[in-house]
Amino acid sequence: MFSKILIANRGEIAVRIIKTCRKLGIATVVVYSEADADSMAVEMADEAVFIGPPPAAQSYLDAAKIIDACQRTGAQAVHPGFGFLSENATFARALESEGIVFIGPNPHAIEAMGDKIESKKFAAKAGVSTVPGHVGEIDDPAHAIKIAEEIGYPVMIKASAGGGGKGIRVAWNRKDVEEGFPAVRAEAKASFGDDRIFIEKFIESPRHVEIQVLGDKHGNVVHLFERECSIQRRNQKVIEEAPSPLLDEATRNAMGEQAVALAKAVGYDSAGTVEFVAGQDKSFFFLEMNTRLQVEHPVTEMITGVDLVEQMIRSAAGQKLPFAQKDLKITGWAVESRIYAEDPYRGFLPSIGRLVRYDPPAEGEAHGTIVRNDAGVREGDEISMFYDPMISKLSTWATTREAAIDAMGRALEDFHIEGLGHNVPFLAAVMDQDRFRSGKLSTNYIKDEFPEGFHGTAPTGFQRDVMAAVGCAMHRVMTRRAAPHLMREDWVVVENGDRRQVRVSNGDDSLTVAFQDDGRSLTLTDVDWRPGKPTFAGKLNGEVFTAAVRPAAEGFVIRHRAAQAHVLVLTPRSAELHEKLPPKKAADTSKMVLSPMPGLVVSLDVTAGQEVRAGEAVAVIEAMKMQNIIRAERDGTVKAVNAKAGDSVAADEVLVEFA
Template sequence: MFSKILIANRGEIAVRIIKTCRRMGIATVVVYSEADADSLAVEMADETVFIGEAPAAQSYLVADKIVAAVRETGAEAVHPGFGFLSENAGFARRLAEEGIVFIGPNPRAIEAMGDKIESKKFAQAAGVSTVPGHVGEIDDTAHAIRISEEIGYPVMIKASAGGGGKGIRVAWNRQDVEEGFPAVKAEAKASFGDDRIFIEKFIESPRHIEIQVLGDKHGHVVHLFERECSIQRRNQKVIEEAPSPLLDTDTRAAMGEQAVRLAQAVDYDSAGTVEFVAGQDKSFFFLEMNTRLQVEHPVTELITGVDLVEQMIRSAYGEPLPFAQQELTINGWAIESRIYAEDPYRGFLPSIGRLVRYDPPQEGDVHGAKVRNDAGVREGDEISMYYDPMISKLSTWAPERLAAIDAMGRALEDFHIEGLGQNIPFLAAVMDQERFRSGQLSTNYIKDEFPDGFHGTAPTAFQRDVMAAVACAMHRTITRRAAPELLRQDWIVVEAGERRPVRVTNGDAGFTIAFVDEDRTLRLDGIEWRPGKPTFSGVLDGRAFTVQVKPAAEGFMIRHRAAQAHVLVLTPRSAELHEKLPPKTAADTSKMVLSPMPGLVVTLDVTLGQEVRAGEPVAVIEAMKMQNIIRAERDGTVKAVNAKAGDSVAADEVLVEFA
């Protein structure tokens, strides 16, 4: 077995690979850019090598620097993780020429399947069902429009070398192609160093299902069943699960057989994923093959018990697969939620900054379920604009699907992050939705369920009780410390303008809260909170919960899953006076175009005095390797332009003002 492996990647996947290498007794080397000098992966690795500036094109994408690091440290093999050079056949061939083992498929398989255009041609020749489209490169925007109209809208514009949801746009009309084609080319060039584009028919209301395959160098290939990755936004997977709630035994076997046949045709000898688009009727079409480890591989590991990183290493070393297809079975159900540094309340735009607080849930066996958190960060680390905005991948396993979903909901409650926007409330909202719980999924899920964007959810009856009980408990604790003479039993809880008279009394290690007008009494026990702590855990009438809490100007801001409220605990007289306060009015920003996120101004498309119509592009802002077109929300004449191409801007910075 290898004695030392170099990991040509960063973040959570580098940490993930280190953990398996440690268990196998293999030393690790991590390369790092300037932005990752203080990262968790650098701290955990046995050796580290600095490879350049923060932009990936100057560090993680430079093959010469990776090879030099291998030579410097004496590593025998390179694990590329995912992204960066993981699907670069030239890099794999270069390593082979240098006598270095590439922990991934052979270069011929990467060339056949890793290129999205060539994989379509190969799949068609192999008799695999594929999505209708133009299997060839697109020359320019005019060519893209012509091809799109021949196929028929909607179409999907995709980078040939793409992956991870980058370099993809859906075009519903000619204007979408005119704007989307150059944007996809730019993203593809920046992210993959390859700006070739192809176009295929976009299948409406589809499901995204992928088959995990695993091969060795002795001609053996197996599949490890499927993952469903239909919950996506901007073609980036957000929630994945294994197995799929759509498939029956026969469809699962058919998809697995096609995936294995395709992998065998290219002598596939590592971990890889064959992706399909599936209809609600269980019809399916080959999309592409990712010739690398997938971000969502933990759910497959949880239902099969197979460590995919270990099997990749053993295959690269030349060992045969330790199991046959008939020995692999599905055990239970697993859910993965991607925790992103993004603001779901602002269209899921990237949010960069420092993790002022980072407190993930407890891992391991938790109340009959398993919790796993794959992360490459610690409290105090910074999420920069140079790389993917993922913070961690939270996974849960249970014997049944609903139990796995419930375990995920509780784990998300226990996950606390401060310092930047993050999507935990959105993920929690999905876990609570009946449509998700029933398995009625599609890649349109987010657009269907949140057509006007995500704005949180209204509190349920249980959540209103939790918020009232927590506010009373916190208020009583703080009052007892600061001014015990003001303690009393009768209070008014105010939330969303509704007044609820309560009577709060102490008990053994807890509180009793009586809702006077409702003739109900609840018991709050198991309290884990102290003043200043940002989470409050407890058990309300036998049901465990965790809420995020922070003091407001008066009262408390309390969030349970996706429901948030400002809760006041007042004396009856204070509550009476409070009703007489005038409401606050928000500042008028209707004549301003604000940057919705921190990032780099790629273009500023308007000039002083220009007449602009609602919907017209005003600027393009780039962050996390994604370009975002900022459009005018109203007609107007440009009165001031406050930025230019190349400027770094903050969230809510005024880019343009209208007269």
């Protein structure tokens, strides 16, 4: 077994690997860029080596710097995590030539299955059914258009070395290919150091089901069942679960056997994932193989009890798998939610900044469920524009799918983040949806369920009661502190303009809110809140809840899961007068093109005086390794261009003004 391992990665996966190494008594070394100098991984590792500036091509993708760090520290092996150099056969061979072990599959397996183009060729030779497409590299936009029109729209433009949702565009027509091909090529070069592109048919309304495989250097390969990863946005997985609600035992066995056969055919000897496109009728065919650890591996670990990072390390050290296929079984159900620094209210665009508050739910087992949070950040850390926007991966386990989803909903309630946009409300909304809970999933789920974008959800009856009770409780505490002579029982609660008359009274360790219109009564107990605290926890009529709360110019903003309201608690006379106030008008930005996110200007494609049509591309902004095309929302003549290629811009910064 190794005595020291270098981790050639960052963020939550570096922390995850360190935890397993500690369990095995293995010392760890992490490499870090300038942007990660104060990261949790650097703090936790036994040693840390600086490898360069923030851009990945100058640090985490520089194989020579990784090898030099191994030689300087005496690390015997490298765990590449996922992304960066994890599927780079040249890197694996370079390590081997220096006597350093690559903790991952052998270079032949990486080349045969890790490269998206080569894997298609290999699968076709092996007689495996694959997605229709062009098995070969695409030279330029003209070649891409020719291939796309031969295959038939829609098509998917993909980076050969891609992964993690990077370097992918769906093209529905010729214009999409013209714009998408150069963007995918640029993303591929920036993220993977490899700008080769291929095109395949885009299958509409599919499900994404993948099989986890694990092999050793003695010819043994097993599968650890499947994960469903159909909830995606921009081809990036958002919610995963294991097992899949689609599969029956026969389909599961068939997919598993096919995945193992593919792995054995290339002598696979580590953790890897065989991905399938599945139809609602349980039909399936091979899509690609990821020759690395997957982001969503925690759900597999939770239903099998197998530490995949540990098994990768043991396999790389030459040890045999400690179990056979017959020894593995599924226990319970696990769900994973990826917590991203992105704003779901603005089309899931990246959001960078500092974690002013970062308060995740408590991990561990309680009441028959397990909560796990894989994170590489702490309160006060910064999410930069240079890397993936993931904050953490929140996973829950229970004996049934319904219970695991319920546990995830509660865990998301208890997850509090401030300082940047995040997708916790969106994830909570999905957990509450009937369609998700029924298991009727597809990769079109987000587009189907939120066709106009995500704008939160309307509060349920219970959520309206939570907001009323929490508003009354907070108002009562604040009034008692600031003006006790104004304490009274009769109030009017205003939630987003909706008024309800209430009578508020204290009991022994409780607060009662009685509605005057229908005679209903709410009892608030076990309250955990004090002025200044951003969450309000308690029980409402015996039901546990946690709400995010903050003061407004007047009243409070209260959010429970995906429902949010501005809540005022007023005297009856104040409520009368308040109703007469004129509504505030929003600023007119119709003649401006604003940057939807902070990022780097790749190009500005219009000039002053130019006539522009609605939908025409005016700029390309890059943030977190993704290039985003910004389009005009109206016809007009360009009055001014306020930025240039290479500029860093903030969210809502004016890029272009129209006359």
